[in-house]
Amino acid sequence: MTWTDYDSGSCSIARTAGILADRWSVLIVRDLFNGVRRFDALQDHLGIARDVLTRRLNLLVAEGLVDRRPVAVEGRRSRHEYVLTGAGHDLRPVLVAILDWGDVHRSGRDGPPASLRHRDCGEAVHAHLVCDAGHEIDDGAGTRLVPLGGARLRTP
């Protein structure tokens, strides 16, 4: 069996990429990680069309990555805020890996716009590939892909 004998869509990358379906979804999740919670604030910061933001948020809520919660505001109609669920927070390594790549390959001449730091020691935080025995993986030659029970062969 080779890689292309397996069904493309059954792969965990395909399933995840189907949720983070476009750059807006990634940026919405990024802003939620950074504490932006209100629809209007997301819309204003991202410069996204309201109908696109509505559709993306609805998808993220339906997929269980985001909670939509009512917020009572004195004297005004009820509002909602959006917060990441546990599954949403589990996207943190994805966002940090994307951040790392952009810092290295798409910084302008002034360097990266921001650095994610460890609160305790102040050092920069990056996504690393590490095996369960604790070995750091530096390049692709060090890994191989093993099919498991959830693998699906392509149907002709």
Added chain:
Amino acid sequence: MTWTDYDSGSCSIARTAGILADRWSVLIVRDLFNGVRRFDALQDHLGIARDVLTRRLNLLVAEGLVDRRPVAVEGRRSRHEYVLTGAGHDLRPVLVAILDWGDVHRSGRDGPPASLRHRDCGEAVHAHLVCDAGHEIDDGAGTRLVPLGGARLRTP
């Protein structure tokens, strides 16, 4: 200054997400990592429309993530193959983090379809957040974002 005072588009996540603009781009990069090199093979495995694949590959080539190389085939018109550049290979932690999330949150009842293993020791490889002092970061409370020289305030 708060997060929303900064320009959304100048962020390294936004710049990277603008290249990996949709799920097709992610799946093309995944297949290139797995050794699929020819247009027809990519098209067949992904089930993607040819014009969409052409546009996505052209973008990935223009952005320096993929090399398009001529391949001489005896007695046939010249062909091309597509291979990841160094910058393309640097996306590995992004792909593995996406894979990890899907394995945890989108596996069917048969479990994950595949496992990425360390070739030397056979243990599973995952994306971890680690600071430059070697501390593993387990949750978001352990990090803070520090603006650097490349940060851009929003223009009103």
